[in-house]
Each structure stands twice: as structure tokens, then as C-alpha cells.
Amino acid sequence: MSIDQINGFFNPKSxxxxxxxxxxxxxxYAVLKNLLEFQEAGGKxxxxxxxxxxxxxxxxxxxxxxxxxxxxxxxxxxxxxxxPAIIDDCAKKxxxxxxxxxxxxxxxxxxxxxxxxxxxxxxxxxxxxxxGPNCIGVxxxxxKVDTFFQPKERMLRPPSGNVAFLTQSGTYGIILLEWSAxxxxxxxxxxxxxxxxxxxxxxxLLYLLNDKDTRVIGIYLEGIGDGRKFFEAAKxxxxxxxxxxxxxxxxxxxxxxxxxxxxxxxxKGRIYEAAFKQAGIIQARSLEELYDxxxxxxxxxxxxxxxxxxxxxxAGPMVQAVDYLSGAGLELxxxxxxxxxxxxxxxxxxxxxxxxxxxTGSATPNDYQIALEYLLNDDNVDMxxxxxxxxxxxxxxxxVEVMDHIxxxxxxxxxxxxxxxxxxxxxxxxNKKMEEVGIPTYPTPDRLVxxxxxxxxxxxxRI
Amino acid sequence: MSIDQINGFFNPKSxxxxxxxxxxxxxxYAVLKNLLEFQEAGGKxxxxxxxxxxxxxxxxxxxxxxxxxxxxxxxxxxxxxxxPAIIDDCAKKxxxxxxxxxxxxxxxxxxxxxxxxxxxxxxxxxxxxxxGPNCIGVxxxxxKVDTFFQPKERMLRPPSGNVAFLTQSGTYGIILLEWSAxxxxxxxxxxxxxxxxxxxxxxxLLYLLNDKDTRVIGIYLEGIGDGRKFFEAAKxxxxxxxxxxxxxxxxxxxxxxxxxxxxxxxxKGRIYEAAFKQAGIIQARSLEELYDxxxxxxxxxxxxxxxxxxxxxxAGPMVQAVDYLSGAGLELxxxxxxxxxxxxxxxxxxxxxxxxxxxTGSATPNDYQIALEYLLNDDNVDMxxxxxxxxxxxxxxxxVEVMDHIxxxxxxxxxxxxxxxxxxxxxxxxNKKMEEVGIPTYPTPDRLVxxxxxxxxxxxxRI
Numbered sequence: 051m052s053i054d055q056i057n058g059f060f061n062p063k064s065x066x067x068x069x070x071x072x073x074x075x076x077x078x079y080a081v082l083k084n085l086l087e088f089q090e091a092g093g094k095x096x097x098x099x100x101x102x103x104x105x106x107x108x109x110x111x112x113x114x115x116x117x118x119x120x121x122x123x124x125x126x127x128x129x130x131x132x133x134p135a136i137i138d139d140c141a142k143k144x145x146x147x148x149x150x151x152x153x154x155x156x157x158x159x160x161x162x163x164x165x166x167x168x169x170x171x172x173x174x175x176x177x178x179x180x181x182g183p184n185c186i187g188v189x190x191x192x193x194k195v196d197t198f199f200q201p202k203e204r205m206l207r208p209p210s211g212n213v214a215f216l217t218q219s220g221t222y223g224i225i226l227l228e229w230s231a232x233x234x235x236x237x238x239x240x241x242x243x244x245x246x247x248x249x250x251x252x253x254x255l256l257y258l259l260n261d262k263d264t265r266v267i268g269i270y271l272e273g274i275g276d277g278r279k280f281f282e283a284a285k286x287x288x289x290x291x292x293x294x295x296x297x298x299x300x301x302x303x304x305x306x307x308x309x310x311x312x313x314x315x316x317x318k319g320r321i322y323e324a325a326f327k328q329a330g331i332i333q334a335r336s337l338e339e340l341y342d343x344x345x346x347x348x349x350x351x352x353x354x355x356x357x358x359x360x361x362x363x364x365a366g367p368m369v370q371a372v373d374y375l376s377g378a379g380l381e382l383x384x385x386x387x388x389x390x391x392x393x394x395x396x397x398x399x400x401x402x403x404x405x406x407x408x409x410t411g412s413a414t415p416n417d418y419q420i421a422l423e424y425l426l427n428d429d430n431v432d433m434x435x436x437x438x439x440x441x442x443x444x445x446x447x448x449x450v451e452v453m454d455h456i457x458x459x460x461x462x463x464x465x466x467x468x469x470x471x472x473x474x475x476x477x478x479x480x481n482k483k484m485e486e487v488g489i490p491t492y493p494t495p496d497r498l499v500x501x502x503x504x505x506x507x508x509x510x511x512r513i
Numbered sequence: 514m515s516i517d518q519i520n521g522f523f524n525p526k527s528x529x530x531x532x533x534x535x536x537x538x539x540x541x542y543a544v545l546k547n548l549l550e551f552q553e554a555g556g557k558x559x560x561x562x563x564x565x566x567x568x569x570x571x572x573x574x575x576x577x578x579x580x581x582x583x584x585x586x587x588x589x590x591x592x593x594x595x596x597p598a599i600i601d602d603c604a605k606k607x608x609x610x611x612x613x614x615x616x617x618x619x620x621x622x623x624x625x626x627x628x629x630x631x632x633x634x635x636x637x638x639x640x641x642x643x644x645g646p647n648c649i650g651v652x653x654x655x656x657k658v659d660t661f662f663q664p665k666e667r668m669l670r671p672p673s674g675n676v677a678f679l680t681q682s683g684t685y686g687i688i689l690l691e692w693s694a695x696x697x698x699x700x701x702x703x704x705x706x707x708x709x710x711x712x713x714x715x716x717x718l719l720y721l722l723n724d725k726d727t728r729v730i731g732i733y734l735e736g737i738g739d740g741r742k743f744f745e746a747a748k749x750x751x752x753x754x755x756x757x758x759x760x761x762x763x764x765x766x767x768x769x770x771x772x773x774x775x776x777x778x779x780x781k782g783r784i785y786e787a788a789f790k791q792a793g794i795i796q797a798r799s800l801e802e803l804y805d806x807x808x809x810x811x812x813x814x815x816x817x818x819x820x821x822x823x824x825x826x827x828a829g830p831m832v833q834a835v836d837y838l839s840g841a842g843l844e845l846x847x848x849x850x851x852x853x854x855x856x857x858x859x860x861x862x863x864x865x866x867x868x869x870x871x872x873t874g875s876a877t878p879n880d881y882q883i884a885l886e887y888l889l890n891d892d893n894v895d896m897x898x899x900x901x902x903x904x905x906x907x908x909x910x911x912x913v914e915v916m917d918h919i920x921x922x923x924x925x926x927x928x929x930x931x932x933x934x935x936x937x938x939x940x941x942x943x944n945k946k947m948e949e950v951g952i953p954t955y956p957t958p959d960r961l962v963x964x965x966x967x968x969x970x971x972x973x974x975r976i
Contacts, residue, residue: 186874199905221830221900307832365770
């Protein structure tokens, strides 16, 4: 089967929604409604429903075979038992790509497992590629393909960008995309593939390897079907683009739960640990870590050096960041005597000039600028962590401009910068501005350090 | 020294701000401004500044000795070198409680260390109790004591409630309070004590033991000065109220950083691990975990049983929650045959009836209600995790009412309920409503499981 055909999921000219519904609150209604933007962008959209003439202002068809023109892709939201006949219809109509949103297959076991196998067999015979079943499908912000059953007023869509997310769990997919949207983090391709009866991570990885829009790939994985296929694909891809994986269902207890989630038995215990490492995959320990690492790799350069310098106007988070450093394979830089002397001369006598640099609660944005310029010029520094207490009276929003300038300087030198700050609406609004100028921002030092680890590991992978 | 005198920090009738400034952006301006609410609530507020006649509409005094009436408490924001003389003045004026916000003491080492020791000695002689220096001080939402230099438009204040936070790091204190405010989590007492030249965690713990407003105590700790005093106090308190501690500076590298943060050497390596356990302290691994655990203990009953049941309309987070269970000392409940039969009869055939219960993406709030009532009535279930994909089309805001009802049922049975949901503004708004009806809500399963662990450990402590 051809990898090129996977491109059809992201770039169809026409989409039929099989099981489109006219009732708000129904899955078949939400899917059709979310695809209206695809239609507005010039795509053709066909609701298929044997009992409707029109849905959401679109002419509805009783069968996909009644659609006058060509149909490139079908999104299926009908009951599982009715799907096999639909595959036949799709084949007759020349459909090459199908996304099956519906559940009620392998994850239920027994005859439903057989049902899924039968559909997979028919699709293979017809040369049709399938994403799903039991998933939320595909999102491509460039082409407006959006097969989700989550209404837009309940679920933000992120802008287009360089991050690809692949996920076995639709729930995690939704969360990752909304976090991205809130940070303004751009997405290249998104696929939730559920039971992966046909298209799997390996297919998608190889597709993304050659996708010029994709710079980094984040994956949530419950069970690896064909381990050899997966690790071979991963090995190829990680030489070019960082791949971060979060695994679910690795405990024996959870493996059983995963079986009735997407019909896959999770990796037992930590068997796969070494294989992941060998394939150059960066492993995340939680959903937040998967997101945090992906964001860092989307916005900042990787690094081959592990010597970190820190600066803040509130030292608590730096003390903890240092605690977490060695677990992430990172070290504290030894600042050069020249750097220390310059910092000492330029900053208030109450500033603690060492690594970390503690600017204290009296610090202004200007103090940050002075400190960061000297740190960036120190050859002993490979990357920089900047923590902020934006809430402090002597700070101001000027810090965003300062950091924009510093970030540009840093990127020229290939030195990544990660920021830490947390709090309420004011800090959240400044964090958002930091993200907009390209500085990934994390609420706590443990999360920042994990993101830094990803930048370091990804740098080593490409040597 | 008397523990009762500590009460003076939370219930003064009059406060002098020594170093009050008329310049916005200055620490002495922000502190005075934040105390205006204390004055509006009937407290007396005196700006002390040798060069001003009036600040923020209040008559200013050149010295605290010029203030006509009694002064119960002083908040000090002047340079460290000028503090000793101020202590003498405060003593003459009969001040019993001083909060020193200013830094520039022990954390700088050398003569500044001596300066701090000298102040401590004078205060002891005069019978004055001191919080700080190098801190953000005290917040009590009931009496409006608020010594922060973070303006209110930049930093939310939480409402009054049953959580006490103690922290060596002001930065962490700010974050904990703003997270609390966003979740509507109420605070009884807050103290950031920085270098703790006098009042330390042990004093505050013993005070909080008898504070009827406080139900749970969360602490961020960098270095324990008098270990014996601390662990003895903790042992007493944890029998009555849960105490959660996050430690910073436990790595050798970070211990040095902590030394120049608050002048304390952090616990070397993991020496204290066993002592914490023995004292009945619940240990948090990150700031988020400290907050998450505290929130659970504030809102939900503790439990002596460790058998968890889960339900969701999106299984990914449940698969991962199961992964994390055994690390937290928790188990999956074996649902009774009766419960399974009833669930099977009441719910759609596509629902996966087992533990976890997967209601699938088609679930409505009513499905949750049915499932949760049966789970609560099962004697094999000690606590319940409910995960939501609020973004799904078939869901609605009715889920809040359903959960309010379920939470009341659960609390009658002494079975805690924790919720999981994450996403953008829509989900955040529903999460907030869940918090309002008393259900602690977490973005990810790892964070939810850690909170559940705290409920379990706190339950064991009281046996």
C-alpha cells in the first residue's frame, strides 16, 4: 500500500459524511458542521443520510452512490454493523480514503473483532486506506479537513504550524490541540487513529518524514501492533525530525484496560523501553510532558551541549530546576570569570551573581536584559532557563520586548531559551505573548527541565 | 516564645508599613496599596517614610514613633542595613509582630549573615516575633492582612477557606495562591517566611493545629533549620490535619543554590525521606502535585480503602490512570456481579462494562448519572475517578448538576470523587463549576492519581 495515498486524508477535494444528522447534539451533525469550513474553502461536502433531503443547508443524498461528482474521502459515523456495506459503496464510487469515527469494533471483542477484520480485508482488496475506527480522525488547519465531533464552540482549533500529533486516544488528541490553540502553537497534521485497522503510526511517521510542513512529531501510543514496522519507521524519521512518544497501558493492569479501549494490548511492563531509546525516540512520562517537549522542539533550536544557565527574580523555581537537572542529563554551566565580573559590575549589589543568577524581587525588565546578554555571550552556556515573577511590582510588560530581542540573539547562537512563569490571568496573558515571540513557557521547573531534556536528546540524535 | 503571639500576624488591629513609598512600581508602594483593604475593613494603617506627608491618601509619619496610637504589627520594606535601628523603634512603640519583606540578609552570606543574626537577637530580647526576612509575608483573606508587593491587578487573591499554605519561596506562594483563586479554593492562612530568622514551619504548624479555620496544610520547604523541632511538630499535627510537603534543594547541586536563596542548606540527598514518612507527612514531587493534593484534601473526604473505580466517555486517560495506580498504592475495584449486571441493563450495548467503565463518545450526562450511582452503591468501591470529554457533542453543561448530586451522595458514603478533564475555555469553565460544587478537577490522570494518593495516605494517618 502506498504512503502517498495517505496524503489523500489531508488534501481531499470532496468529502462525504456517511451518517450525517440534522439533529444538534448528534455526532453526525457535529462532524458535518465542523466540515463547513472545508466547504467554504472550496471543498465539496456531501451529507449522506437515507432519510434527509437537506442538512445544514447542504443537499443530502440517500447513498454515496447518488452523489453526482467524484468523492475523494468518506467520513463514516454510522453503527458498526452497517459499515461493511458502506465500504462496498465507497469502492464503487472510487473513494480512496475513509475515516471511520464510529466505535463498536475490535474494542468490544468477539464478533465485533471479526467485523473489524472483515472491513479491513475489503478495504485492502479495494485499495482503500482507512483511518480508525473508534477515533476522532483527521485535522489539517491548512486544508480545513476536520472530522471531529467536538463542536468548535466547545473545542478550540489551533492554527497551522510545524507540529504533527498522532494519537490512539481521541481524548488526548483534543487536549493536545486545545493546549496548542491556547499557546498559539501551530499544527501541521493531526491524526487520531483509534483501533488503527489499516493506517498506523508507522505509515503516518513515514508520511510525515517527507511532509515539509512538519518539524516535530508527538505521539500517544497504547499498543504497537507490528513492532518491527514501527521501530524501523521511527529509526528513519528520528534522524531527520524529533519524535516524542507517550505510552499508555504499559502496566499489566492497564494493558487490559487498553485492550477494551482500542483493542490493542499495551506493551507489557517496560519491555519496549530499550527499543524506543534505540530508535531515537524521546519518551514522555505524562501528557503534559509530551506537550511540553513538543512545544520546545517546535519553537527552539536543539542543542548538543547540556550546560544550563538560569536567571530569575524569584529563586524558588531555580532551586528546584537545579534539583531536576541531573535526572535530565543536564548540568549547571560554570560561568566564566569575565561573565561574573561583568554581571557584578552591571547589576545591583543585592543580586546573587552565580549560576543561577538571582536578580531578586527588585528586578526590572532591564535587569533581565543585562543579565541575559552576558549569559548568552558566555561560551560555557549551552542553553538558558529564564524564570519570571511577572506579578512583582517592579516588573512590567516591557519584559516581552526584552525577551523577543534576547530570543533572536539566542537563536542566532543556536542556544535555546525556555521560560518559566505561572499564576493567574495577568501572568497567563504575558506567557501567551512570550509564546508569540517564540519562547516556550512552562508553569513549573520540573516541566521546563523535561522540555529542555527533549531539546538536548533531539540534538544528540542528529549527530 | 509563645505560639499565641503568632496569632498577631493574622489579627492585628493596626499595621505600620516602614518604607512605604509614593511611587507606583516600588515595593513600598505596592505593599501599602494592598493593605488599603485592611484599612477599609476597619484596621489602622500607617505609612512610615521620612520624606512624605501623605501616601495614597493616608497621613504618613517620619518614624513609627510619631504614630499617635498603638501599632500591633510592622511590615518592613527598607534596605537591610537600616533594619536593626527599626527593630529598636518598634520595640519602643510596643510592636509585637514584624514582617520583614526586604532581602539582603543571610542569603548574601558574610556580614549580611551577621546582620540577620543581630536583628534576630534584638527581636528575641524585646519579645518581638518576626516573619522573614526575604519573603512576601502574610495573607489572611478573613482579616485582609496582605503584605504582598504584588499588585492585585497582577495577582489574584483567593477567597477564605480551609487551606493553609506555608512557603519558603515567595514565588511558589504567589503561584499557589493564584491557582487557588482560579479554582475558587479557599485559604485559611498563608505565610511566606523566606529566611525564617525567627518564626519557622514548626511554629506555624503548631499554630495551625489549633486554628479552627485550617483543615489541610501545604508546605514548600527548602531547608529545615531545627530538624527535631520540625518533625516533632509535624508528628503532632499530622494526627489531626494532613500536612503535604514539597522539598526544594534536595540535590547536592541545588542545596548550594538554596543556600543563596534563603540562606538554608537544603536536605542533602534523600536523608529526610524516611523522617518525613515517619512524621506522617505526605510528600509531593512537584509544585503542581503539592497544589493538587492540597485541593483534594480541602474538598473531599479521606479514605482508608484503596479500591478505585473509574468512568469516562473517553478511555485514554483511564488507561493511563490505571498505569499510575499501583505506584500510588491504589488498586482497581472488582465490581460486584450485581453492579455489572445493573450497568449492563441500564446502559447502551456499546458501553464497556468493567472497571474502568467506558461510556464511549456517545455518552450523555444521564449515562454518567446512571453509571456513578451504581458504582457508589458497590461495596467494593472506595473512591471514584470520573474523566470527562466535555467537548463531545452529546455532552452538555447538565453534567455539573449531575455531579453535584453524585458528589453529595458520595460524601454521605465517605467515598471521595475526583474528576479529570482538560482543554480550552469551554472545559476550563465547566471545570470551574465542578470545583464550585466541591469536586476537585485535574487536567491529566497522573495528577489525579497523585491527588487520590494523598486522600488515601491522609486516611491511613488517622487510624
